[in-house]
Amino acid sequence: MISKECYVYIQLPDTFETVTVGRFNWTNSGANTDVGTFVYAQSYLKNKSAISIDPYNLPLEERQFSETKNEGTHGPLRDSSPDGWGRYVIQKNTPPSEHDTIGYLLNSADDRIGALSFGHGKVPPAPVRKFNQTIQLEKLIAAAHKLEQDLPLDEAEKSILMAGPSAGGARPKTTVEHNNQLWLVKFPSAYDKYNISSIEYATMKLAKKCGLNVPNIELIKIKNQDVFLIQRFDRRFEKKQNDFYRTHFISGLTLMNLDEKDYSNWSYIDLADQMRRWIKKPKNDLHEMFKRIVFNGLVSNTDDHPRNHGFLYGTNDYHLSPVYDLVPKPETGTTRYLAMKFGSQGRVFNLENLLSQSDAFDLTTDEAKNIFNKMKTVISKWHSFYLSEGLSKNDLDYLAGAFSHWEGL
Secondary structure, X not given: OEEEEEEEEEEOOOOOOEEEEEEEEEEEOOOOOEEEEEEEOHHHHOOXXXXXXXXXXXXXXXXXXXXXXXXXXXXXXXXXXXXXXXXXXXXXXXXXXXXXXXXXHHOOOOOOOOOEEEEOOOOOOOOOOOOEEHHHHHHHHHHHXXXXXXXXXXXXXXXXXXXXXXXXXXXXXXXEEEOOEEEEEEOOOOOOOOOHHHHHHHHHHHHHHOOOOOOOEEEEEEOOEEEEEEEOOOEEEEOOOOEEEEOOEEEHHHHHOOOOOOHHHOEHHHXXXXXXXXXXXXXXXXXXXXXXXXXXXXXXXXXXXXXXXXXXXXXXXXXXXXXXXXXXXXXXXXXXXXXXEOEOOEOEOOHHHHHOOHHHHOOOHHHHHHHHHHHHHHHOOHHHHHHHOOOOHHHHHHHHHHOOOOOOO
């Protein structure tokens, strides 16, 4: 049996004060037997500025909270842990003994999503504000490509990669400081056959054209390679302090209290129901969520899983974060599918299925139909739009499969 623990810290809302939230213990007794336990610190429970990091599953109470889902990791902690690429970076640069739930939490850098951080001490360590800069991107891309190809890295390359391994997703990425803001930077992979950076950038612009809440984005050239930048919406720069406010973040998976492997129970309707619990005035966010579902269906983004929907803590409330991770996935079949179940036809994407549960998003049938038709009109001109964004014939041919078979929609 393996048992490890760490302390959990939080930067309190709208302050630069970091305090100890509690202690997290993780135990593994063999395959699929991970158990996590979390307890709030007495000092935190007495703090008038304390917030629950999960008001429904981790209320501010003096007791032990156990968790077996998601490798024995409570929702907000798992949301703060690296995934995909971040874990790969850590695995390649740390001993195997640290390749577990606690090791991933402790080896993540200060770029992690949200306001939580982790350490060995009861008292939070002094904050370390060390982020990569855009001038380092050429070296970062080269190091990431070497890592992907399992080539040896020197200490400088290891250092810049380990400065930003916290973000989720499978593709190479890091966080950089640029123009007094933090940006998530997505690199081209060493194995890319298409310009995925440019495709994602253009798709985010298309989403904005369709009325979705899109954060600031940029596309820059690094040695003839396109690199996609998306501004971090969980950070806010304060000029007087020369530092960043951090905003507590949770994912849609945490809202639904599900295991990330429990695909059969993923449901947009369940997500909408939970939004009503977590958000005091959910109507606008529910409308935005419905628009995202329609958009993802029309561009064939079948990677729209619960972790790709984020929620930010505001004034005693949560709200839907700006949209992220919008990449079309070309399909070969004639039936289009959503990433999660929706209505009477399950994951099938068409207008009839969308209208069967539009009321779950505070929309009348006519309102939902109007959103669908307007968005479809905009997206039907996808070829000329992506062409105007500079995509090559090779990229356009690749994307064609994501915009085919609209007859049955």
